[in-house]
Amino acid sequence: MKRYVIIGNGVAAAGCIEGIRSVEHESEITVISAEEHPVYCRPLISYYLEKKTDLQRINYRSPAFYADNGVKVIYGKSVTKINADTRQVTLNTGETLPYDALCNATGSAPFVPPMKGLEKVKKQFTFMTLDDTLALEQAVTPESRVLIIGAGLIGLKCAEGLHKRVAEITVCDLAPRVLSSILDDTCAAMMQKHLEANGIQFCLGTSASEFTGNKAKMQDGRTIDFDVLVLAVGVRPNTALIQEAGGKVNRGILVDAKCSTSLPDVYAAGDCTEYHDVSSGTDKIMALMPNAYIQGHASGVNMAGGSESFDCAIPMNSIGFFGLHCHTAGSQPEGCQMLEEADEEHIKRLFVKDDRLTGFMLIGHTHRTGIYTALVRNQTPLSTVDFERLKIEPQIAALGKEHRSRVLKGVI
Amino acid sequence: MNFYPEFEVVRNDSRCVRCRVCERQCANEVHWYDEDGKILLSDESKCVNCQRCVSLCPTRALKIVKSDCRLRENANYSDQTIKEIYRQAETGGVLLSSMGNPNPLPVYWDKILINASQVTNPPIDPLREPMETKVFLGKKPEKISRNEDGTLNTELPPQLSLTMPVMFSAMSYGSISYNAHASLARAAEKLGIYYNTGEGGLHEDFYRFGKNTIVQVASGRFGVHKDYLEAGAAIEIKMGQGAKPGIGGHLPGTKAVGDVSKTRMIPEGSDAISPAPHHDIYSIEDLRQLVFSLKEATEYRLPVIVKVAAVHNIAAIASGIARSGADIIAIDGFRGGTGAAPTRIRDNVGIPIELALAAVDKRLRDEGIRNNVSIVCGGSIRSASDVVKAIALGADACYVATAACLAMGCHLCRSCHTGKCNWGIATQRPDLVKRLNPEIGYKRLVNLMDAWRHEIKELMGGMGINSIEALRGNRLMLRGVGLTEKELEILGIGHAGE
Amino acid sequence: MKRIFVKEEWCLGCHLCEYNCAFANSGLTDMVKALKDKKIYPRVRVETDEDGITYAVSCRHCTNPLCVKSCIAGALSIQDGVIQIDHNKCVGCLTCVLVCPHGAVVEDEKGIAQKCELCMKNSCGAPACVAGCPNGAIVYEERE
């Protein structure tokens, strides 16, 4: 019997629970959830606003999930300290919990840069949690003018979510383009155009220098009137617990393929971690859902004495606005070659280096892109596939008869 | 001269979902999709009414109908006759046809009815009682002999053992596809019967079905060598074919490709022409020599079948064969199928199998030599009742080919000679051959024969007969309807009501 | 468990599997009504290789499925070995499309994800592509 403790209650935690239970069913698992909700996937909050999901459907797992898996959830409390020597965690209530294996799945938190007069803005929100969302929902009316600071994934998804609920949305960002973390100028321009066509206004390449009441004064001199302010500038990994306990932390918590931290029997998974990107060959924070679950699962398996590695992580994103989807994956390393195919409504950019597909950006054409993703993830030598055909469209046909035979005639 | 096409493609556009399966599946390229109009169009002049498109259309949006555009009505000069004259006037060539004679000549099977037991003896229920259909084919000695200890000497001349009195008759590899042969071979093995290689040799892949294979030796001797002769369970000397008595065969060079040419041992792309006669058989005594040459070559292990077309003096011919050393006579009636034959010959030469069979069986009995040979009859055996009637007339077993082709998907469009069989049977085009999956083809053949066997048993049971031997030559079980005295006399049966 | 396997040597490239799939999952009882004048969104796709060989590709029901692990809505799950999608939960983020290495999860006409569920949830009860294949090129069977 082991005592498993999981800090956090997001999908990494769910993955961790399922990972543990794929190995054993005896030991107790305790989850410490700061939020008062059972596990949900944070990206769903914009879909909540958009009414594509609701408070029932938003749950990541069934209502019986914790009971079925023998998990005790401590809601509304947070961990203030990990003592790696004594192997216990301390909660904000002062109580301590011993552990034999610990998973730090603390995720990330919004980062709000200091802005003059911000504290005086009454209706200001971050957009990370369900509670943020419920509060924002209360605040907006059909007449609201919304100003969103940050044209990244979170800001834009928030814009899409609010679109039908409010009168006007303006998104501003210091960066000169939207989705600057995943798209290049050309792709970003196409997405921006599409967003604008759907009524989202942009104010890019500048930031708010001062708020006066419901007026934002921009650095370039413009002023924007708003009723509701959403701050979506960025996020930061929650690394403090590990760092304070003496674990190695860079920008995120450093973990290996087994999701181990540098502390004994302490694992970390999800948005709080920094790990190896095979597409670029560098360590980085890849705060995205599939990786969070996979890391959580791997950490769970390893905590329970099994063995599971996540050694093919790559950054990737599937994001869409108003019906236009954008798929990106991998990276664009120095010296890579870009192969492009584009028209008015679609862009396909494939990045190739050293006989490998290192990454891609696709807008519009997202049919079967998983085949490209697999090439990036598996670092498949392009000389072994029919890349000319693949460039035209992703297809099993181009991966060779041997691969096809394995996939279509066997159990995968 | 241009004709209005024989068939019309009727497409119910309100049902067409543009899946384009018709376009993809027509080897004759009748259908095509017009991207501009987003509509499927057809060139009906190419249609042979094989029904592939009709069969595959998932919404039943298609039908093929006979065109009602006719030449002026003429009972003497039919449309067909006139069009054939036009075609010949244009090409100067012999007209070619495929499959069996389609003309409305008498089908005696349909004028013969089968008996059933009432009151004086009981019908037998095949679901409750054993009902035997096993048949041996081969020569039976005049007399038994005993070993020194008085026990029976149970050795017999080579025999074929069939679980039911039906075999798949000769269709050469070349005239039909690899997959068709694979289907037939597997089905024969599964059923415990035999299939026949035809005159094109035996593909190396099918040697493993040898114990269910009859290897044929025809006038062209294509693919005949020692291993081939020894590979099968019996050897058939093909003297003639019901669909084209008196002429040889012609496999067009377009079908003699790849493994076909290799199996036939002829150069790729060359026409395979088998001569009208066997040039070493100009008389019955020559046949005897060939029979014994083949027996000698295979150490008397295998029965030898002599296959002849049903022609006017078939009884005398059969009598000769029965005395030639042959073990089995196969008689092929004039309605039998072919992969290609001159139309005039197919439609005008030979006699019906029913009359030929009755005449041969009677003659051999009259001469007391019926036991010298088994009789296999073919040439349009279409159903279990045809089989039962044939056995009652005196056949030991039947050969079926057209029915087997139908089981494999053939729709009797009679275009085998074009080599573009849309059902993957009478073609060598790889994309078309692929359409016959032997896994399916063999199961359908097995199903068909299983069904026939059940029906044969039902019919036998009705007659109060529980073993097929007791049906053979049991002509009392048959009555004719609407037949002349002469026809009844030849068939050796009474008229219904007698 | 039984899975769909492809015998490409018998695939005729007729594409009927795609139409049968689209029809089977239309919820309608008449194919004409279901498919007439509509773009079809089948869950099985016929591919053609460089030699002109065709074959149908549909979900392989992987034992370690990336799509299930990647689903942000928890809409994808494995039930008795069958990877199923809860269309009611799917929000259409298409992450599953981005991760499926076989290209077997695709967007449907409503913009959410769909995939082969072996016709377990429609009235067919067994894969319609298999039942409708005219040449036995798709089979539904148990394999190791």
Added chain:
Amino acid sequence: MIPLEGQVRIPSGCAVSAMISKDGKRLNGESIIESMVPMHDRSNGLGGGFAAYGIYPEYRDFYAFHIFFNDTQCQKECMNLLKEYFEIVQDEHIKVRKMPQITDEPIIRRVFVSPMQSVLRHLQIDEKELVVRIVNRINAGLNGSYVFSCGKNMGAFKAVGFPEDVGRYYRLEEYEAYSWTAHGRYPTNTPGWWGGAHPFCMLDYSIVHNGEISSYDANRRFIEMYGYKCTLQTDTEVITYIADYLLRRQGLTLEETASVIAAPFWTTIDSKSEQEKNTYTYLRNMFPSLLVTGPFSIILGFNGGLMALNDRLKLRSMVVGEQDDMVYIASEEAAIRVMAPDIQKIWSPAGGEPVIVKVKEGAF
């Protein structure tokens, strides 16, 4: 016009009965006649008959021809033919008892003959073959003459009428035989003809048969290849010829003959030992056309014994009883109980399983 016997095939139901002493004890015909009485309803008065073995000990070396003649002209013609091939040893009336139940009687003669050796030498055949040929010739060729019995030391007695009446008519109580068979006929579409009554005989083989075989024409057309002429178109006739062909011409044993006529099913054969399997397979393969199907129970009588056989599905009743040296066989147990009221051992043989009874060597 109603067709005559031989012009049409006649299916008929019947009663059979037999008794035999294994010790060769000779018993008069009283018992066998009585045995047919309880089975009266199995006949319809259109034929009855008996065969008796061991009745002519004093003429044991001569063939006893029992012959019907329509008139004296026929008789003269037939006797002339016989004289060409045989020495006539004795030519007499068969004594009958006039009775109202039996009418339309033909001339009934008994002729003991001996084949002429010169004829046998000339034709290069044995005497049995000569008898068969000449009998076939008379029966098929001479209108108005019909040899209905032609074995040695045995004889058939038959007529149109109920069997018990026929027995009385022929005064069978005056004959003593170690083996008796009897038959009552129920033909369905004939006026009845004396020659068509059973038993049917060839040489010393006699057949009484109850049933309607479905293999008739297959059997007939085969057997006719070997010189037999099935003029009566009855089952009994063809079965007799089959028995003659297999036993005499092919030299099969009774058991082997039974395995041809009522061959074991293939499934049964498959369960046998290798040697039996070979034998049964051989016999079915060799004589497929002599398999008899459809319902039958037959009793084949011959000098020195008899064999009873049912079709392989046992579609007709037949029971066997045994007491001391006597064996009884009949369509119904009631018939046996008439012949042996105290009998204990009675059983019903399985379909296709021959019951062969032989009189002790030297006792007949």
